[in-house]
Amino acid sequence: MGEQKEQRGISHSLTDKAGQQKKLHPLLIIVLILVGFALFNALSENSITGFMVFSDQNLSNESTLSNESNESTLSNQSTFLNRAITNQSNDSFVKEGVQEGEIPILQTEPAPASSPAESTQHEANTSDFTLQPPEFFPQICVGPSPDCDAACGVGLGYKDTVSQSCFTDAGCSISCGGANAPPNVSQVLPINGQTKEPDSKMNISATVTDSGTISIVYVNISRPRITLVYRINLSAAGSNYSNSYTVHNITGQYNLTYFANDTSGASNKSITTRFNVTDTLSPPVTDPKPSPAAKTVQVDTTIAVGANATDPTNVSGFPLPHANITRPNVSQVYTLNLTQQGAGGGINFSKSYRVRNISGLHNITFFFKDNFNNINKTITTSITAVDTVGPIVSDSTPLHSQSRGINVSVNLSINATDALNISIVYANITRPGIVLPFRVNLSREGTTNNFSARYKIHNITGLYNITFFANDTRGNINFTNSTNISVTDTAAPSARYRAPVPQSTKEANASIGVSFNVSELVNVSTAYANITRPNISTIYRLNLTLGQASGPIRNMSASYLVQRTPGKYNFTFWANDLSGNILSSSTLNFTNITVQDTTAPGIIARGPTPQSSKEVNASLMVSWNLSEVVNISLAYVNVTRPNISTMYRLNVTLGQNAGDTRNMSGSYIVQRTPGKYNLTIWANDTSGNILSNTALN
Incomplete structure (x- = not known):
């Protein structure tokens, strides 16, 4: 307390060059008291910003001005020491009604330390004065003061115009308490040196007591690398004053100064504490997509993969936010880098992913890292990739409704693609008047997606319907593509x-x-x-x-x-x-x-009958049938008679055909000479063929 008086008030004694204190002349003391009264009244009546003058002799040894006994340097508490004050002697920022939040600071430089030469000069010229901030008004005790009668005795008390404390003398040297001592601040939270996480909630509180009524209690918080002081008003619950504070997203040391004012203007701003903010928590990750886990999706389709991630110190760094995707029967993990979505950067990180042509369970693990290398890789989801879609087919030939001839060869072809492999492609052909379809298997052309084969059209005219079938290895079939041809016969036999x-x-x-x-x-x-x-x-x-x-x-x-x-x-x-x-x-x-005609006429039958007997001088019918298809030109019979050397020729007449047979006949008068008569039949056809010499002639 004595040290504070030496720093903040004008002493009633002077120190000579030898360092020995000398008592002031009583007259000088009276003059100083009268000056103090005059200044006090002027300050009270005019409500102007007040300041006191004092000799810099008593400041010559003060290189650093301390705000309070607990504030070691001006630099640590510049936010509180360098404020402009209003018409009250106490700090304007502890008045009731001041809002919480960022507080601008009037920056000033601390008074430089005096050199030995400057000290000597100040001692020689005691009339020099230095303007100081209002917290350093010298103590001036005025009295006797009725306000101090209770503490010091009736008529014995002097009241300090600055601190409102009571002293037994006008020099403010011996305290006897006071009518309005500053509020007492104790049991503050947080405890000095605690560690907190960014963006976490914490309780700031203090126990504040006073002989009078507390008007306001608040805390000024200085944060790393931020000039503005953050203010939090504390609410009373009895003698406990507290409020919740969400730690800002800045790591480092936070300094807290507690301010307590009573309704009589006394204040306490000497209590401080601090805490450190470090980021040891991994980024929170929520709402992974796709959802729900094991959701069924079609292979070879595009899906959104992403999650929401927040962190007090930002989700950033390397590696970037990403998702690792493991696929069935594939040893290599697929890494999908995620992009922050939304204008200005949102909390969602996502990217499109095309599901590979592999059916089964695809596991997805998300990786998020903050600026302090805290990693969250606990959030997972998954998809079940299935192939339920048949192959895609296009560009079939022959073109629809074309005309073809029978027994000609045509090309059947179609393009077929599938998320998985194609197992078989074929065409079923229905033909006019035939129930059973005719199947033609198609073959892949090299490494292309074209499948083709040759088909020789059957010997049936009419409409031929052709339906293409494409199967994949999962048994999915596409038979939606069809065409037809009209088969006509325009070729003569x-x-x-x-x-x-x-x-x-x-x-x-x-x-x-x-x-x-x-x-x-x-x-x-x-x-x-x-x-x-x-x-x-x-x-x-x-x-x-x-x-x-x-x-x-x-x-x-x-x-x-x-x-x-x-x-x-x-x-x-x-x-x-x-x-x-x-x-x-x-x-x-x-x-x-x-x-x-090279065949001679032939005899089928003749008469008379061989070896038969006839009467002499009788008429005998001679005839025969000839097998001759071409006309007979000549037919006759040579007759030899007994004892007659001359041969008798009997011409015969050509009769009618009876199929392939023609009858030849003539009448012969047997001679009167008994004996054997031989008849030889002769016939020529128009081709010159002569009846052969056979037994039948």
């Missing part, structure tokens, strides 16, 4: 082989085979041969029978009995298919033969 062989020779009245092979894919409706014969104007039509098919070849045939007229026979083949196409006129649909 063609002859590949014919009989008889052209320019061959055939016997008259002989049966020959007439045939030809037709290259016709659709059924032949009719086939025949037109035959022209020698010396006959009428064309003979020979209908042919449809034979069995051998691949695309079908045989057409019939038997033809050659006429009895020798000469050249021409054969022209005709064939129509079911589409109305007619066999083209080509060399292969024509042949010819030359018919000749």
Whole structure:
């Protein structure tokens, strides 16, 4: 207390150059008291900013001005020592009604230490005065003061105009208490030197007592690297004053100074404490996406991966916020760097991720780090990737509704892609009038997505519907792509082989085979041969029978009995298919033969009967039947008689045909000479063939 008086008041004694104190003259003391009264009244009546003057002799040894006994340096408490004051003698910032929050500071430099030369100069010139901040007004005791009668005795007390304390003398040297001592501040929280986390809530409190009434209690907080002081007003609960404070997001040392004012103007701002703020907690991470865990998603689709992350000291540094994704049967972990979303930077960190073409469980672990290397890697989620979508198909051929001919080869193709592998691609073809579909398997063309095959159109006209099937390795099928073709028959049948062989020779009245092979894919409706014969104007039509098919070849045939007229026979083949196409006129649909007669007439029956007996001079019918298809030019009988050397010739008459048989006959009068008569039959046809010498003639 005595030290404070030496620092803050004008002493009633002087110190000589030898360091010995000398008593002041009583008259000088009275003068100083009167000056103090005058200044006090002036301050009270005019309500102006007050200051006191004093000799710098008593300050010559003070290199550092202390605010309170607990404030060691001006620099540590500059926020409180360098404030402008108003019309009250006590600190204006401890008045009631001042709000919490940032408080601007009027910065001043502390008074420099005096050098020995300056001290000597000050001692020689005691009239020098120095303006000081209001906290350093010298004590001036005025009295006797009725306010101090209770403490010092009636008529014995002097009241300090600054601290309102009571002293027994006008020199303010001996205290006897006072009518208004400063509030007592104790049991402050937080405890000096505690450690707190950024953005954490803490309780700031103190026990404050006073002989009078407390007007306000607050705490000024100085923070690392911030000029403005942060103020928190404390609320009373009895003698305890407290409030909650959310620690700012700044690490370092926080200094707290407690201020307590009573309604009489006495204040206490001597109590301080401090705490340190360090960041040891990893960033809080919430709301991981996708959710819920093990959510089912389609392979080869894009999803959002992200989470909300907050931290008092910012989520930053290296590595960047990211998610590690493990996939089924893949040893390498996929790292997805996350981007902070929102204008100005939000709390959400996310990025799009395309699910790989691997079905199964994909585990996702989030990594967030703050500026103090605190890492949170405890938050996880997952997805279950499935393949439920069939392959995607496009660009099928042949194009829809195109026309094709029968028995031609067409290209079937389609493009097919899938999130997983394609297992098989094929086409089902439905044909007119056939229930069962025809399947054509398609093959991949190299490393492309095209699958193709060749298909030879069947020998059926009409609409062919083609449906493509694409299966992936998960059994998903796409059969949505189809096309069709119209199959028509515009090609006429063609002859590949014919009989008889052209320019061959055939016997008259002989049966020959007439045939030809037709290259016709659709059924032949009719086939025949037109035959022209020698010396006959009428064309003979020979209908042919449809034979069995051998691949695309079908045989057409019939038997033809050659006429009895020798000469050249021409054969022209005709064939129509079911589409109305007619066999083209080509060399292969024509042949010819030359018919000749090389067979002598033959006897089928004759009369009279051999070895029979006849009467002489009787009329005998001589006849025979000839097997001759060509006309007989001449027929007769040579008759030898008994004992007559001359041969008798009997001409016979040509009778009617009966199929292939012709009868020849004549009447003969038997001679009167008995004996054996021999009859030899002769016949020539128009081809010069003579009846053979056989027993029957």
